[in-house]
Amino acid sequence: MPYTTAWERRGVVWRYWGTVSGEEILRSNQEIYGDARFDEMEYQIVDFTSVERFEVTEEDMVVMAANDRAAALTNPSVLVAVAARDALIKDLSALYEAETAESPWQHSVFESVEDARAWATRG
Numbered sequence: 001m002p003y004t005t006a007w008e009r010r011g012v013v014w015r016y017w018g019t020v021s022g023e024e025i026l027r028s029n030q031e032i033y034g035d036a037r038f039d040e041m042e043y044q045i046v047d048f049t050s051v052e053r054f055e056v057t058e059e060d061m062v063v064m065a066a067n068d069r070a071a072a073l074t075n076p077s078v079l080v081a082v083a084a085r086d087a088l089i090k091d092l093s094a095l096y097e098a099e100t101a102e103s104p105w106q107h108s109v110f111e112s113v114e115d116a117r118a119w120a121t122r123g
Contacts, residue, residue: 003028007035011043011120017050022060029067039075043120047113048084054092061092065099076104081116084109 002018005028014028032038048054072078082093090109097107110116 005031007037011041011045012037013045013047015047015050017052019053019055020048020051022056022064025056026060026064026067029064033067033071038071041075041078043079043081045113045116045120046080046082047116048082048086048089049113051084051086051089054086054088056089056092058092058095061096062099065096065103068105069100069103072103072105078105079120080105080107081120082107082109083111083113083116085111 002020003014003016003024006013006015012032016024032041032044068080082089084090084093093107093109100107108116108119110119
């Protein structure tokens with residue numbers, strides 16, 4: 001399991017490392033949907049800065065976007081901040097953003113976890 005999930009008072013932080021698959025990202029998302037804290041969650045910080053290999057497909061991102069659009073019906077006020085330096089991760093994040101364009105969730109990609117956190121917790 002190359003990720004950790006850390007709940008904070010107003011959100012969740014995922015840290016991924018090593019080789020990451022689409023299945024693992026989908027599983028990490030599913031884990032929070034059923035948590036009682038999800039309804040009050042204001043942000044997700046997704047740290048991909050330590051990923052060495054990203055084995056995630058476009059189809060994985062489309063599925064994840066569909067899941068998040070459905071989750072937004074329960075909690076429409078989530079900021080999704082992605083920290084990534086890898087070009088593939090950034091490209092797939094852009095696909096996710098396009099797939100969630102009609103969602104009330106906001107999404108942005110940053111070069112560092114610090115910048116992602118500053119944006120996600122700005123309120």
